[in-house]
Amino acid sequence: MPDQTFLDSTELVLNMGPQHPSTHGVLRVVLKLDGEKVLGTDCVIGYLHRGVEKIGENRTYQQFAPYVDRMDYCAAVSNGLGYCLAVEKLLNAEAPPRAQAVRVILTELNRIASHLIWLGTHALDIGAITPLFYVMREREEILNIFEKYCGARLTTHAFRIGGLQYETYDTFEQDSKAVCDLVLPKIDEYERLLTGNRIWKGRLTNVGVLNAEDCKQYGVTGPMLRAAGVKWDLRKAQPYSGYEQYDFEIPTGTNGDTYDRYLVRMEEMRQSVRIIRQAVDRIPEGPIMAKIPKVIKPPVGEAYVSIEAPKGELGYFIVSDGSTQPYRLRVRPPSFVNLQALDKMARGALVADLVAIIGTIDIVLGEVDR
Amino acid sequence: MPEDEKPEATPAQAAPPVGPKPPAAPPPAKPAAKPPATMAVSPWEGELPGSLRQRFGDRITEFSIYLGQPFLAAKPEAVIPILEFLRLEASFDYLVDITAVDYPQRPERFDLIYILYSFARNERVRVKARIGQDDKPATATGVHLTANWLEREVFDMFGIEFAGHPDMRRILLPEDWEGYPLRKDKSILAQDNKWVEEHLGIESGQ
Numbered sequence: 230m231p232d233q234t235f236l237d238s239t240e241l242v243l244n245m246g247p248q249h250p251s252t253h254g255v256l257r258v259v260l261k262l263d264g265e266k267v268l269g270t271d272c273v274i275g276y277l278h279r280g281v282e283k284i285g286e287n288r289t290y291q292q293f294a295p296y297v298d299r300m301d302y303c304a305a306v307s308n309g310l311g312y313c314l315a316v317e318k319l320l321n322a323e324a325p326p327r328a329q330a331v332r333v334i335l336t337e338l339n340r341i342a343s344h345l346i347w348l349g350t351h352a353l354d355i356g357a358i359t360p361l362f363y364v365m366r367e368r369e370e371i372l373n374i375f376e377k378y379c380g381a382r383l384t385t386h387a388f389r390i391g392g393l394q395y396e397t398y399d400t401f402e403q404d405s406k407a408v409c410d411l412v413l414p415k416i417d418e419y420e421r422l423l424t425g426n427r428i429w430k431g432r433l434t435n436v437g438v439l440n441a442e443d444c445k446q447y448g449v450t451g452p453m454l455r456a457a458g459v460k461w462d463l464r465k466a467q468p469y470s471g472y473e474q475y476d477f478e479i480p481t482g483t484n485g486d487t488y489d490r491y492l493v494r495m496e497e498m499r500q501s502v503r504i505i506r507q508a509v510d511r512i513p514e515g516p517i518m519a520k521i522p523k524v525i526k527p528p529v530g531e532a533y534v535s536i537e538a539p540k541g542e543l544g545y546f547i548v549s550d551g552s553t554q555p556y557r558l559r560v561r562p563p564s565f566v567n568l569q570a571l572d573k574m575a576r577g578a579l580v581a582d583l584v585a586i587i588g589t590i591d592i593v594l595g596e597v598d599r
Numbered sequence: 600m601p602e603d604e605k606p607e608a609t610p611a612q613a614a615p616p617v618g619p620k621p622p623a624a625p626p627p628a629k630p631a632a633k634p635p636a637t638m639a640v641s642p643w644e645g646e647l648p649g650s651l652r653q654r655f656g657d658r659i660t661e662f663s664i665y666l667g668q669p670f671l672a673a674k675p676e677a678v679i680p681i682l683e684f685l686r687l688e689a690s691f692d693y694l695v696d697i698t699a700v701d702y703p704q705r706p707e708r709f710d711l712i713y714i715l716y717s718f719a720r721n722e723r724v725r726v727k728a729r730i731g732q733d734d735k736p737a738t739a740t741g742v743h744l745t746a747n748w749l750e751r752e753v754f755d756m757f758g759i760e761f762a763g764h765p766d767m768r769r770i771l772l773p774e775d776w777e778g779y780p781l782r783k784d785k786s787i788l789a790q791d792n793k794w795v796e797e798h799l800g801i802e803s804g805q
Contacts, residue, residue, distance in 0.1 A: 274770065282756070461718060530665050556700070565752075569745060569747065
């Protein structure tokens with residue numbers, strides 16, 4: 230192919246978003262196009278910026294906890310877990326075993342819910358409308374558990390620094406198991422719809438390829454990194470909240486393309502079901518709150534604590550000056566960092582592929598913009 | 600140790616008191632042990648700090664561990680060589696985060712903080728450097744591509760410009776926004792009212 234284009238026209242600049250159904254919120258991408266081919270992208274973000282870090286520095290440690298739910302609102306429980314673990318690290322405290330087990334169950338339920346939303350919207354972007362209705366139906370059952378547990382469905386504020394606010398409700402174990410029994414065959418059903426589907430494969434295979442080296446260069450984590458063949462999951466690499474007690478696999482891909490990322494996330498849901506089933510069977514008896522002071526004043530110091538959120542590595546870097554408020558509170562958001570690789574993945578792709586690539590990153594703009 | 604503390608009289612940054620003043624808190628029966636004003640760090644020793652010390656000498660001023668997390672403090676001009684060394688010779692190939700902390704009272708106002716991770720070692724390390732308000736630290740984009748957006752965010756929030764950065768623009772706030780919100784002298788209520796009026800056509804509610 231010669232370098233010159235068919236019409237030898239100058240490049241076209243096209244604005245995609247912020248009001249666009251496949252940008253998953255208010256992402257705006259300024260595209261440089263040559264016909265249908267993407268020459269470059271420039272993400273314009275910040276439409277949802279609320280200054281979460283500044284708010285954190287002006288609230289006490291407990292007061293800030295509900296705010297973190299508003300970052301990745303599809304995985305609010307994960308956000309809360311990361312934050313609680315970070316403050317507990319500064320306090321040198323640890324949640325009691327019972328609290329840890331319940332935390333694991335709720336976090337993994339939330340991981341399934343988050344992946345379900347991703348699956349539904351991603352398939353919708355590609356043109357498969359049906360899965361969205363199915364995943365919403367299953368996700369509802371998970372949200373019902375959250376609602377019964379803490380009264381909220383999305384912004385749950387399920388955990389407290391040092392453990393849990395609430396004891397589990399009477400049928401918590403049965404409900405969790407029932408959701409596992411429900412979701413597992415449904416995942417097979419989604420796979421029957423999509424995995425071997427010729428259109429689905431045609432739209433995803435070899436689209437948005439990001440190999441392991443690129444992932445590391447761009448700081449890309451989570452399912453995207455695993456789809457590139459790197460067997461790395463913080464739940465295994467640096468276990469927290471008792472994850473070392475549970476048997477589960479880290480699914481990986483080989484090509485690092487959009488199709489592999491789809492397979493990895495589907496398998497992750499099955500692994501989450503495995504973890505929940507084990508955890509439900511052995512929730513230990515005992516207290517749900519560690520003995521921590523009512524007024525939280527961590528000693529002067531700093532700590533970085535991160536967890537494996539559904540989207541990747543979610544980290545909190547907190548500097549304490551010994552007062553009741555964090556001196557500096559930094560959130561390391563997985564969506565923000567992963568989104569940076571969009572340009573690398575989209576160069577040379579078609580505009581239609583770009584929609585698939587944005588979907589496969591699994592961004593939540595609340596977390597990108599904070 | 601857990602200790603139930605009495606509510607404090609007034610924290611320094613609290614809002615002005617509303618309503619009647621609370622009665623003066625009774626003096627505590629037993630004065631609680633004052634927390635140390637600095638981080639209670641322990642020295643970080645081993646192979647990695649050894650080789651770093653050998654390579655960079657007094658350009659690294661501190662090797663410490665706090666809560667099991669190692670970090671080093673370096674002169675700003677040494678940061679990029681250190682990141683390169685860690686990446687190429689110690690397999691710290693994943694730059695997790697770049698951020699800053701503002702200490703307005705200090706002559707070197709900001710702490711720049713680089714968090715690194717090594718997949719091979721399964722270890723994290725923090726690199727810290729103190730820089731002044733008008734300093735322009737070198738960009739890390741030549742070592743880790745992910746530094747691009749992370750440095751743009753630091754610029755956006757703190758006004759620290761990175762020399763040699765390919766695209767030093769604001770990232771979260773609008774281009775023509777004034778001020779750097781995460782600086783400590785910026786109140787949480789202060790925002791660019793002019794911008795809000797001009798672009799949104801409303802009076803700022805704050």
